[in-house]
Amino acid sequence: xxxxxxxxxxxxxxxxxxxxxxxxxxxxxxxxxxxxxxxxxxxxxxxxxxxxxxxxxxxxxxxxxxxxxxxxxxxxxxxxxxxxxxxxxxxxxxxxxxxxxxxxxxxxxxxxxxxxxxxxxxxxxxxxxxxxxxxxxxxxxxxxxxx
Amino acid sequence: xxxxxxxxxxxxxxxxxxxxxxxxxxxxxxxxxxxxxxxxxxxxxxxxxxxxxxxxxxxxxxxxxxxxxxxxxxxxxxxxxxxxxxxxxxxxxxxxxxxxxxxxxxxxxxxxxxxxxxxxxxxxxxxxxxxxxxxxxxxxxxxxxxxxxxxxxxxxxxxxxxxxxxxxxxxxxxxxxxxxxxxxxxxxxxxxxxxxxxxxxxxxxxxxxxxxxxxxxxxxxxxxxxxxxxxxxxxxxxxxxxxxxxxxxxxxxxxxxxxxxxxxxxxxxxxxxxxxxxxxxxxxxxxxxxxxxxxxxxxxxxxxxxxxxxxxxxxxxxxxxxxxx
Numbered sequence: 432x433x434x435x436x437x438x439x440x441x442x443x444x445x446x447x448x449x450x451x452x453x454x455x456x457x458x459x460x461x462x463x464x465x466x467x468x469x470x471x472x473x474x475x476x477x478x479x480x481x482x483x484x485x486x487x488x489x490x491x492x493x494x495x496x497x498x499x500x501x502x503x504x505x506x507x508x509x510x511x512x513x514x515x516x517x518x519x520x521x522x523x524x525x526x527x528x529x530x531x532x533x534x535x536x537x538x539x540x541x542x543x544x545x546x547x548x549x550x551x552x553x554x555x556x557x558x559x560x561x562x563x564x565x566x567x568x569x570x571x572x573x574x575x576x577x578x
Numbered sequence: 579x580x581x582x583x584x585x586x587x588x589x590x591x592x593x594x595x596x597x598x599x600x601x602x603x604x605x606x607x608x609x610x611x612x613x614x615x616x617x618x619x620x621x622x623x624x625x626x627x628x629x630x631x632x633x634x635x636x637x638x639x640x641x642x643x644x645x646x647x648x649x650x651x652x653x654x655x656x657x658x659x660x661x662x663x664x665x666x667x668x669x670x671x672x673x674x675x676x677x678x679x680x681x682x683x684x685x686x687x688x689x690x691x692x693x694x695x696x697x698x699x700x701x702x703x704x705x706x707x708x709x710x711x712x713x714x715x716x717x718x719x720x721x722x723x724x725x726x727x728x729x730x731x732x733x734x735x736x737x738x739x740x741x742x743x744x745x746x747x748x749x750x751x752x753x754x755x756x757x758x759x760x761x762x763x764x765x766x767x768x769x770x771x772x773x774x775x776x777x778x779x780x781x782x783x784x785x786x787x788x789x790x791x792x793x794x795x796x797x798x799x800x801x802x803x804x805x806x807x808x809x810x811x812x813x814x815x816x817x818x819x820x821x822x823x824x825x826x827x828x829x830x831x832x833x834x835x836x837x838x839x840x841x842x843x844x845x846x847x848x849x850x851x852x853x854x855x856x857x858x859x860x861x862x863x864x865x866x867x868x869x870x871x872x873x874x875x876x877x878x879x880x881x882x883x884x885x886x887x888x889x890x891x892x893x894x895x896x897x898x899x900x901x902x903x
Contacts, residue, residue, distance in 0.1 A: 495810075496820075497815075498817040498820060527806070527810065529810055551832065551838040551840070
C-alpha cells in the first residue's frame with residue numbers, strides 16, 4: 432500500500448515543488464531495487480520487523496528547537512525502510528534527535544515523526560531514523576473538529 | 579603527620595583530584611588523605627592523613643590563607659563523593675538555598691584549581707588574566723550551576739572533568755582569537771555542560787576498571803545524545819553550546835560519533851571542546867588508570883591533528899601549553 436510510485440497527482444505536484452538535496456553514494460546503484468524484509472543484525476533488538484521501502488517521500492520541516500531556525504520548507508527525501516513504529520530515510524541535510532517533522536509517504540498520508548538518530552553516509556547524504564509520533568496531522572485535525 | 583613532600587611529583591600531581599575546603603566539616607574523620615598543592619611549580623604536600631579530623635581552627639586557617647582547595651587521590655573519589663552526599667548534597671541540615679550557595683562557593687575553588695592543575699606554559703598567565711572574570715560569568719548562570727551540581731552528585735570525577743574542560747576550552751578559544759566576553763562565557767557554560775549526558779550513565783560503567791564491553795561502550799556513546807536531548811528545547815541555550823554537547827566526539831575525518839561528520843560540518847566550539855576533552859581525559863588520573871605524561875598527550879594530539887582534530891587548533895594548543903615544543 433505504501434510502496435511503488437503509484438502516487439496521486441497532488442503528491443506529484445508536491446514532489447515537483449520540493450527540492451531533493453540527497454546525493455546517493457555512487458556505489459548505491461541498486462538503492463531503489465531492494466524489497467522485502469530487512470535482515471536484522473544480531474545486535475539489534477527491534478520491536479517490529481522492518482520492510483524495505485525504497486521510494487520518495489516529502490519531508491516538511493517544523494520548528495522544534497528555539498536555537499535552530501527551521502523555516503517551513505519541504506524537501507523530497509528517499510525512504511529506506513519502515514516498520515510499525517518508525518521509518519528511516521535519506522536526506523541531504525543533518526537532522527537532530529528529538530526534532531519533530533511531518534513526513535508524507537507514498538500513500539499520500541502525512542505522518543508526524545520524531546528524529547531518533549542521524550548518521551552521515553556521504554556528502555549531502557544523511558540517514559535519518561525516526562519514530563512515528565502520534566496521529567497524522569489530518570487525523571488529529573478531524574478528531575479535534577478542526578476545519 | 580603533615581608536611582611530607584611526595585617523592586614523585588609528576589606522577590603524584592596528576593594523580594590528585596581537587597576538592598573544596600568549604601565542603602569539609604570539622605571533627606569528621608575522613609576516609610582519605612588530604613594534600614595541599616599551592617602551585618603547579620611545586621609538588622603537592624601531604625596536609626592531613628586519613629582519619630585525622632580537621633577542627634574549626636584548621637579550616638579557618640586554610641580559608642584565611644586563601645586555600646580554597648585541597649587534593650585527594652583519584653582512587654578515593656568514591657569515598658569523598660559519599661562524604662559529600664552525606665554532609666552537603668543530600669543532608670536535611672541545609673535548606674536548598676543554603677546548599678546551592680555553599681556549592682557555589684565550593685565550586686569556585688575547584689574551578690580555579692582547574693587553571694593550575696599542573697599544566698605548564700601559558701595556562702597560568704591565562705588563569706591570572708581571565709580566571710576571576712570567567713568565574714563571575716559562569717557564576718551568574720544558575721541553570722548551568724544547578725546542572726553541574728547534579729553531575730557532582732552523580733559522579734565526582736565527571737564533575738571535575740567538566741570544570742577542567744571548561745578551563746581548557748576557554749583558554750584555547752581565547753588563544754584562537756575569541757575575545758568577546760559574551761562568547762567566552764557561552765563557551766565556558768557549554769563546556770561545563772558538554773558531558774551532562776553522563777548523568778544518565780551508571781557510575782559503575784563510567785568508572786569501570788576493566789575494558790568496556792561493546793554494549794557498555796554503546797551506552798557510554800549515548801551520553802552525547804542524552805545530553806543534547808536534555809537541553810535542545812530550552813530557550814536560553816546557544817546553538818554552539820548544544821553542538822559542544824552533541825558533537826564533541828565527532829572527528830574531522832568522519833570517524834567520530836554520533837553522526838560521523840567531517841571537517842567544517844563540525845561546529846568550531848565543538849572542535850575546541852573535543853581537544854579540551856581529550857587533553858583532560860588523558861592528563862587526569864582515574865581510578866582505573868594513571869595519567870599520561872604531558873609530552874605523550876601533546877604528541878597524541880599532534881599525531882591526530884588533521885585526522886581527528888582541527889590542525890590549527892592543535893598547533894595553537896601545543897604552542898601555548900608547551901612553548902618550546
